[in-house]
Amino acid sequence: MKVSKNIILVGFMGAGKSSVARVLSAATGWPCVSTDDLIVQAEGRSINEIFRDNGEAFFRDVERRIILEVSKRQSVIIDCGGGVVLDSRNVEALRKNGVLVYLQTSPAEIFRRLKTQTDRPLLKTPDPQAKIKELLDYRSPFYAQADHTLMTDGKTPEQVGQEILRLRS
Numbered sequence: 001m002k003v004s005k006n007i008i009l010v011g012f013m014g015a016g017k018s019s020v021a022r023v024l025s026a027a028t029g030w031p032c033v034s035t036d037d038l039i040v041q042a043e044g045r046s047i048n049e050i051f052r053d054n055g056e057a058f059f060r061d062v063e064r065r066i067i068l069e070v071s072k073r074q075s076v077i078i079d080c081g082g083g084v085v086l087d088s089r090n091v092e093a094l095r096k097n098g099v100l101v102y103l104q105t106s107p108a109e110i111f112r113r114l115k116t117q118t119d120r121p122l123l124k125t126p127d128p129q130a131k132i133k134e135l136l137d138y139r140s141p142f143y144a145q146a147d148h149t150l151m152t153d154g155k156t157p158e159q160v161g162q163e164i165l166r167l168r169s
């Protein structure tokens with residue numbers, strides 16, 4: 001992995017992207033940017049509110065605009081929302097300056113990590129476990145476009161971060 005390239009973390013909700021981004025930021029001195037945080041800032045409301053009031057398609061439009069902006073930056077760690085890879089325009093833009101790292105996580109581990117969380121509108125369903133499986137099945141080929149894949153089950157963010165740093169040396 002070329003050291004000068006942005007490190008772009010992709011993967012399902014609960015994969016640990018934000019925690020790993022912080023580890024990488026501390027180790028490299030590069031700032032980390034979260035696409036979700038930028039969306040919340042741009043819209044002045046929460047992700048739940050955006051989904052509730054305008055729906056997913058609207059959210060994806062805002063997300064795409066944000067991705068186009070952040071992908072122009074250099075020397076940053078980018079913590080991408082779990083659905084960013086679904087749009088090939090996002091993947092193409094991010095790849096120009098960056099290396100995509102897929103943090104892979106099993107459905108059981110995702111459910112365990114997210115079961116007490118309420119800020120994931122896509123999982124607000126009567127059977128979140130089934131929804132996680134369904135979304136992961138559909139999304140796996142999109143995540144597989146990443147340059148590197150690391151399994152995160154049973155690992156701390158520090159361990160995953162160190163593995164990513166080793167890919168660059």
Ligand code: S3P
Pocket residue numbers: 011012013014017036047080081082083084119120121122
């Ligand atoms: C989404 C993941 C969320 C957020 C939104 C949609 C998804 O980000 O962008 O709720 O489609 O997987 P995290 O992956 O950071 O939870």
